[in-house]
Amino acid sequence: MPLAAEVEPPPRLETGMGELDRVLGGGFVRGSAVLIGGDPGIGKSTLMLQAAAAVAHTGKSVVYLSGEESVEQVQLRARRLGLARAPVALACETDLSQVLPALDGPTAPALLVVDSIQTVSVPEVEAASGTVSQIRAAADQLVRFAKRRGTVLVLVGHVTKDGQIAGPRLLEHMVDTVLDFEGERGLPFRLLRAVKNRFGPADELGIFEMRESGLVAVADASGLFLGERSLRVPGACVFAGIEGTRPVLVEIQVLLAPSPFATPRRTVVGWDAGRLATILAVLEARCGLTLAGRDVYLNVAGGLQVREPGADLAVAAAILSSLAGRPMPEGTVAFGEIGLAGEVRPVGRVDLRLREAAKLGFRQVLLPAASAVEDSPLTLLPVARLAELVDRIGGPAAPRRRGERSAP
Numbered sequence: 409m410p411l412a413a414e415v416e417p418p419p420r421l422e423t424g425m426g427e428l429d430r431v432l433g434g435g436f437v438r439g440s441a442v443l444i445g446g447d448p449g450i451g452k453s454t455l456m457l458q459a460a461a462a463v464a465h466t467g468k469s470v471v472y473l474s475g476e477e478s479v480e481q482v483q484l485r486a487r488r489l490g491l492a493r494a495p496v497a498l499a500c501e502t503d504l505s506q507v508l509p510a511l512d513g514p515t516a517p518a519l520l521v522v523d524s525i526q527t528v529s530v531p532e533v534e535a536a537s538g539t540v541s542q543i544r545a546a547a548d549q550l551v552r553f554a555k556r557r558g559t560v561l562v563l564v565g566h567v568t569k570d571g572q573i574a575g576p577r578l579l580e581h582m583v584d585t586v587l588d589f590e591g592e593r594g595l596p597f598r599l600l601r602a603v604k605n606r607f608g609p610a611d612e613l614g615i616f617e618m619r620e621s622g623l624v625a626v627a628d629a630s631g632l633f634l635g636e637r638s639l640r641v642p643g644a645c646v647f648a649g650i651e652g653t654r655p656v657l658v659e660i661q662v663l664l665a666p667s668p669f670a671t672p673r674r675t676v677v678g679w680d681a682g683r684l685a686t687i688l689a690v691l692e693a694r695c696g697l698t699l700a701g702r703d704v705y706l707n708v709a710g711g712l713q714v715r716e717p718g719a720d721l722a723v724a725a726a727i728l729s730s731l732a733g734r735p736m737p738e739g740t741v742a743f744g745e746i747g748l749a750g751e752v753r754p755v756g757r758v759d760l761r762l763r764e765a766a767k768l769g770f771r772q773v774l775l776p777a778a779s780a781v782e783d784s785p786l787t788l789l790p791v792a793r794l795a796e797l798v799d800r801i802g803g804p805a806a807p808r809r810r811g812e813r814s815a816p
Contacts, residue, residue: 433608
């Protein structure tokens, strides 16, 4: 078949959970294998049980295979989530030689959830469940079954201390989609991110709120991350970012403090520490600022992990605001990538960023001078070089003399 031939899009199995379907690219693809990983207790089993119940309510056959909990434990969770009447076939078995023959009947299930892949085993492999050889063999048999019968296979996976899915790296190559379910322990919000997706966009983001009744989709992502935004204080700047295909506005907070140590601290939460070091170096080398004797603390409010380089300009603005001791002008957002020469480079999806900022009531935007903007309700503040941003925000606040009192 030639590459230019038109191919029908694969049929989808929609769950009715908008955020989950968004991350998957429109729903599960029949015959595909999906791997979802996350920290213990983050809500993976809850999400998959809700998805299984939603698909079962559409009349499709669904099997939920639990190797970690008993039937009674899963039923208790389903009752708490209000899913006790969902027509989901529940099994608690870890031996695949007993499971697969039972499923491989005249009508195979439309959806099979295995919770978790580290608990199931293949008798032919002489190793304990959870070992590399057992995970590889079990995943191979399950994926082969799903491809042959057109069943959607969802594997729930444990993660290691460094956030990687436990087991052989081959496991992520065997499946079609890899989802990462993350969130902060002290916050009710959970983020579902597509790390790999053969049938949809990668790096797509879905947002849920964990409640007593289960996971609830959050449609207004920007309103979520800006809902607890602090008052106008130095060191805070709102970044207009893109997560997958959706615009997300989030506040970046920076605190500079004199360092009592020979090597100043660089503490980063929610961003790349290497990029922070690069921006600090550019501010010193290209803009003549002195930051070597200061501790730098950076936080992305709301628990979001920002991964795109377009946040550079917002981070630089927050650093300069903290250094000057003056808050950013009210109603300002920023985005743009910073190069090593101090130039501000354009980023993609400018129109989506501007529309989201205008929708939330922002009035002006710091953006790369080379960005192509035809029409925008916001006041555009183009920045070609980082030195221009320093001039716009101002330098460090003048230190007070000993005994001098601040103005009321």
